[in-house]
Amino acid sequence: MPRPATHIFRLLKWGRTLARHGALRGIERDINTPPPVKRLARIARLGTFQPQEPDYAGAFQEIGPAAIKLGQTLATRPDLVGDAAAHNLLSLQDSLPPVPFSEIEASIASSFGQPVEELFSEIDPQPVGAASIAQVHRGITTDGKKVAIKVLRPGIRERFARDIDTYEWAAAHLEALGGEAERLRPRLTIANFKRWTNRELDLRREAASASELADKMNGVEGYLIPAIDWDRTNGRVMTVDWIDGIKISKVDELKAKGHDLDDLARRLVIAFLTQAISGGFFHADMHQGNLFVQDDGTIAAIDFGIMGRIDRRARAWLAEILYGLTTGNYRRVAEIHFEAQYVPSYHSVDEFATALRAVGEPMRGKPVSELSVGQMLDGLFAITRDFDMQTQPHLLLLQKSMVMVEGIATQLNSQINMWDVSEPYVRSWIRDELGPEAALADRIREDTQTLLRLPDLIRRIEDRFPAKGGAPDPPPLPQIELMWEGRKGAGRKLMGYLVAAAIGAGGIFAAMQLGWLG
Numbered sequence: 001m002p003r004p005a006t007h008i009f010r011l012l013k014w015g016r017t018l019a020r021h022g023a024l025r026g027i028e029r030d031i032n033t034p035p036p037v038k039r040l041a042r043i044a045r046l047g048t049f050q051p052q053e054p055d056y057a058g059a060f061q062e063i064g065p066a067a068i069k070l071g072q073t074l075a076t077r078p079d080l081v082g083d084a085a086a087h088n089l090l091s092l093q094d095s096l097p098p099v100p101f102s103e104i105e106a107s108i109a110s111s112f113g114q115p116v117e118e119l120f121s122e123i124d125p126q127p128v129g130a131a132s133i134a135q136v137h138r139g140i141t142t143d144g145k146k147v148a149i150k151v152l153r154p155g156i157r158e159r160f161a162r163d164i165d166t167y168e169w170a171a172a173h174l175e176a177l178g179g180e181a182e183r184l185r186p187r188l189t190i191a192n193f194k195r196w197t198n199r200e201l202d203l204r205r206e207a208a209s210a211s212e213l214a215d216k217m218n219g220v221e222g223y224l225i226p227a228i229d230w231d232r233t234n235g236r237v238m239t240v241d242w243i244d245g246i247k248i249s250k251v252d253e254l255k256a257k258g259h260d261l262d263d264l265a266r267r268l269v270i271a272f273l274t275q276a277i278s279g280g281f282f283h284a285d286m287h288q289g290n291l292f293v294q295d296d297g298t299i300a301a302i303d304f305g306i307m308g309r310i311d312r313r314a315r316a317w318l319a320e321i322l323y324g325l326t327t328g329n330y331r332r333v334a335e336i337h338f339e340a341q342y343v344p345s346y347h348s349v350d351e352f353a354t355a356l357r358a359v360g361e362p363m364r365g366k367p368v369s370e371l372s373v374g375q376m377l378d379g380l381f382a383i384t385r386d387f388d389m390q391t392q393p394h395l396l397l398l399q400k401s402m403v404m405v406e407g408i409a410t411q412l413n414s415q416i417n418m419w420d421v422s423e424p425y426v427r428s429w430i431r432d433e434l435g436p437e438a439a440l441a442d443r444i445r446e447d448t449q450t451l452l453r454l455p456d457l458i459r460r461i462e463d464r465f466p467a468k469g470g471a472p473d474p475p476p477l478p479q480i481e482l483m484w485e486g487r488k489g490a491g492r493k494l495m496g497y498l499v500a501a502a503i504g505a506g507g508i509f510a511a512m513q514l515g516w517l518g
Contacts, residue, residue: 002162007169012044014063019045021059022052026082056085057092065132065156066163068092069197075400098130104137104151111236118142119232123149129289132156133200133305138242146242147229148302150203157201164194172480187477200305203238210240210304216279223271224300243300245292248408259297265412268299269421272405276308276398277315277429284308284401288408308397323426328364330357343387355383 018024024041060071075089105123109116116123123139128148130136133156139149171186199205207228214225224243232239246253248268254261268291275282283290285306292300324333334353337343343352383389409416 002165002169004169007166010163010166011170014067015044016048017062018056018059020048020050021056021062022050022054023056023059023085025050025054026085054085054088056088057090060089060092064159064163065096065153066160066167066197068096068132069200070167070193096130096132098127098135099153101125101137103154104135107151107154108149108237111234112232120147120149133197134203139239141229141232141239145229147232147239148226148242149232150206150238150240152201152203152236160197160201164190164197167193168478169480172478173482176482191477196306199307202235204233204235206305207233207238207240209307213275213279213281213283213304213307216275216281217271220271220274222267222298224294224298225304226300226302240302243292243294243302245294245298245300247288248291248293248299249288249411251411254293254412257293257295259293261412262416264293264297264299265409265416266421268412269405269409269416269418270425271299272401273422273425276310276401277319277426280310280312280315282308282398282401284397286401286404286408288411291408306397308401310398319426319429323423327423328360330354330360333360337389342389347387352383352387355386359383 015024019041024045028041057071060067071089071092075086075092101123104127105116108119112119119142120139121142121144123137125137127135127137132153134150134152137149137151139147141147167190168187171190175182175185175187199209207230210225211228214227217223217225226241226243229239229241246257248254248264251261254264272282272286283301283304285303286301290301290303292302294300320336321333324330324336330353331349333356334343334349337352338345338347338349406418409418409421
């Protein structure tokens with residue numbers, strides 16, 4: 001276990017990098033920042049030349065691989081980092097200079113315990129992609145099959161473990177400040193981040209995720225998951241079928257090939273809803289670089305390192321929430337939040353319904369081109385603060401994925417209405433999967449406008465599910481001794497200032513300080 005001095009040194013070094021990119025400026029300006037932290041942020045940037053606008057993405061890119069992954073996670077958390085920082089972090093590119101091919105070749109050989117030539121007849125030394133965790137090469141197996149070979153960067157597991165230790169230490173001290181920090185649960189954010197990255201660092205897990213998703217999407221036309229070559233896959237190397245196609249972001253090339261962009265956008269949305277609601281297991285990294293369109297119009301997905309999972313109860317709640325928003329039944333959506341125990345019972349259901357209406361009504365019936373996703377998320381996160389909602393990490397990953405899908409669909413068809421596309425699918429799933437009682441409730445709601453509650457009917461036939469919305473139990477959090485524990489008076493106060501100095505000038509505090517970056 002590293003000593004506190006080691007964590008402080010790392011945080012100060014990262015904080016200096018953030019300062020050079022102007023990423024500490026928001027801490028100084030925000031009225032919620034304690035005066036000692038403001039002073040320490042000013043000290044951290046002394047002698048630096050800062051850009052006019054903060055560049056959080058550039059800072060995380062410079063800090064290194066674990067910071068890149070953390071930055072991508074924080075891009076989905078404007079409630080933690082502020083809207084401006086979250087928007088900037090969305091531009092964070094998960095790319096680094098490639099590892100020399102000789103090291104990649106040696107890693108493949110050592111991981112399989114046999115010469116590379118016995119596995120592959122050809123590997124292109126030039127990678128087709130070099131990300132923070134792994135890089136991908138095109139190859140041909142000894143039996144003549146075209147494949148993509150994904151190989152972990154040498155030493156990446158050790159580097160991630162070292163940095164995450166410091167993230168956990170900083171998050172524990174931040175949460176110990178209490179108040180809003182405790183509500184936002186930064187320790188849980190880091191715990192989930194650690195769990196997700198550990199999955200990415202074991203390529204067998206990614207291969208298994210791809211295989212499972214392929215099973216769940218079996219029978220869905222026009223959506224392809226590449227097959228895994230299990231004989232050439234282990235913890236550090238993954239081999240999959242090579243995908244030929246046009247990146248879904250290259251709209252002009254898709255048009256030139258004669259693809260129906262409106263149909264592609266619709267099928268992409270339905271494919272995601274099928275994964276999330278029907279399967280409860282979804283591709284959570286559906287950005288433009290991970291989706292291709294083949295000649296026959298099939299959408300092919302790659303890179304399954306980040307996956308989301310929600311159980312049947314949570315899917316039922318999700319379907320009801322989406323259906324309630326598409327039909328304008330904000331009272332029902334509010335009740336779902338209370339029944340799922342997302343909102344404490346001392347709040348008013350009616351007040352929460354009104355708050356949801358303020359966010360939902362401006363979106364209904366309008367194409368995405370006329371909506372501001374940033375404003376919508378700002379409104380939703382304001383509600384979470386006003387109604388003391390604790391963070392639900394399993395739903396945040398789903399939300400991030402929905403925003404990604406919406407962005408790609410909008411590029412393909414700027415006039416697409418996400419609600420119109422989603423509503424028939426969600427309504428059909430509720431009727432087909434939740435039984436005749438759900439269909440009866442839906443018909444009565446439409447015909448008589450009663451307040452008959454669908455979850456009441458669901459519970460009669462599915463009472464084995466817990467009444468907490470399917471939220472998984474949080475992962476165990478590490479026991480971290482706070483620097484000021486066991487100290488009294490001036491000694492405790494001094495330790496508190498030392499920790500504030502480390503965190504206030506460091507990357508984690510700068511990235512997570514309750515919106516102080518905005």
